[in-house]
Amino acid sequence: MSDLLSANLNEQVDPDVRFAFILTPAFTILPLAGFIDAVRHSSDEADRSRQIFCHWDVLSHDMAPIRSSCGLSITPWKTYDGAGEYDYIVIVGGLIDQLDEIHADTFEFLQKQHALGTKLVGLCTGSFAIAKAGLLNGKRAAIHAHHRPEFMAMFPESIPIENELYVSDGGILTCPGGTAAIDLAVEILIERCGRSRGMKGLTALVVDEHRMAHEVGRLPFQDLEECGNWRVEQAIKIMRQKLREPDTTEHLAAMLGSTVRQLNRVFLKHAKATPQEVWRDMRLQHARWRLMNSKRTVTQIAYECGFSDSSHFSRWFKTRFGETPRTYREQRLAKPR
Structure with missing residues (x-):
């Protein structure tokens, strides 16, 4: 009888949210596993993996298994031609040197879905695939610090954002991968399924709490x-x-017993930026953290982070993050936390 009730429930309940997962060649397992397990736990009252309140598919241009970066392979469930309707298309990236192996049909599918209003989600280097489809021009994207130089070189029209767990811009959500994928999944699930159901998977995944976009561990x-x-x-x-x-x-340089030329050279090699550029960026990122985690005024934060005045600080902050400090704080603190 219980099996019959379960079958009837699956047929009768219209899912609150529908996901399609696209795995790029040499995709990384952790962000996929974290994201999809958060969805799985929110989809069912019990831990039975039934697609009741959430629905998901795995898509590709053909039905050939897709090999991950660690060697495990996953077989797609459907081709793009047989795809259904989705609220989110989740692109799971991996090794950047495999980016050219992504099939042209994938980029065409992403472009069509984005034009239809379907939201795109880039996990790990999935943002590279979205950018290669021409959909991140002029948009912000959360990029891992290790990949920022490559992203900037390949997609100069896009705006890479470091040290945020996830970023949403123009119907495209991105995260740098790892466990941040769980936080992004929970954020989406809370919005679409309610807070109780959205948070349901955290306990099962042994995750202490849901982190907001600006909360970064390192x-x-x-x-x-x-x-x-x-x-x-x-x-x-x-x-x-x-x-x-x-x-x-x-x-x-004098404090380090070095010359300016030596210091500039090693910084350009390891940071792809001059010492002054790194120092300024460090101060801007600290200022951003203080905007979200203190009640200090913008002027106070400007002085405390080494800027001569609030105007100077605001200009650099907008150049770096695309918004003024005041707008950045107001928009994020307006969201439920």
Whole structure:
């Protein structure tokens, strides 16, 4: 009798949200697994993996298995020709050197779905696939710090955003991958299925809490503190200690017993930016965190992060993040938290 009731329930309930997953060649397992498991737990009252309140498919241009970056393969469920209607198309990226292996039909499918108003979600380097389809021009996208130089070189019309767990812009949602995919999935599920059902999977996934987009575990440029070049590593530590009082490159080099030329050269090699550019970006990212996590005024934050005045700070902040500090704070604090 229970099996019959389950079958009837599956047939009678119209899902609150429908997802299609597209796996690029050499896709990464973790963001796919985290995202789809959050969806799976929200889809059923019990842990029985029934597609009741959520629906999902795995699509591709053909039915050949798709090999992940770790060697595991997944067979698509449907081709694009047999696809249904979806609220979100989730593109799971992976190794960038496999980007050229994505079939042309995939880009055409993404373009058609975006034109129809279907929201696109890029996990890991799925943002690269969306950008290659020409759909991220002029839009912001959450990019892992490791991949930012490549993304900027390949897609100069797009706006890469580091150190945010996910970004939404113009019907396209992106996240840098890893466990951030769980947070993005939960954010979508809360919006479409309600908070209780959207949060349901966190306990089963042994996740402590749902993180908002601006909550990042690692410090900005922490990777440079572990890059293997002592000049860069020590310079980053000094920069972090002197966010309020930035100094000249000449003085920074002297503190390290280096020349300006040597310091610039190693920073361009490891950070793809000059010391002053890194220092300014570090201060801007710290300022962004303070906008979201303190009640200090924009003017106070500007001075506390080493900018001469609020106008100077606002100009650089808008250049870096696409919004003024005031707009950035107002729009994000207006959302339920």
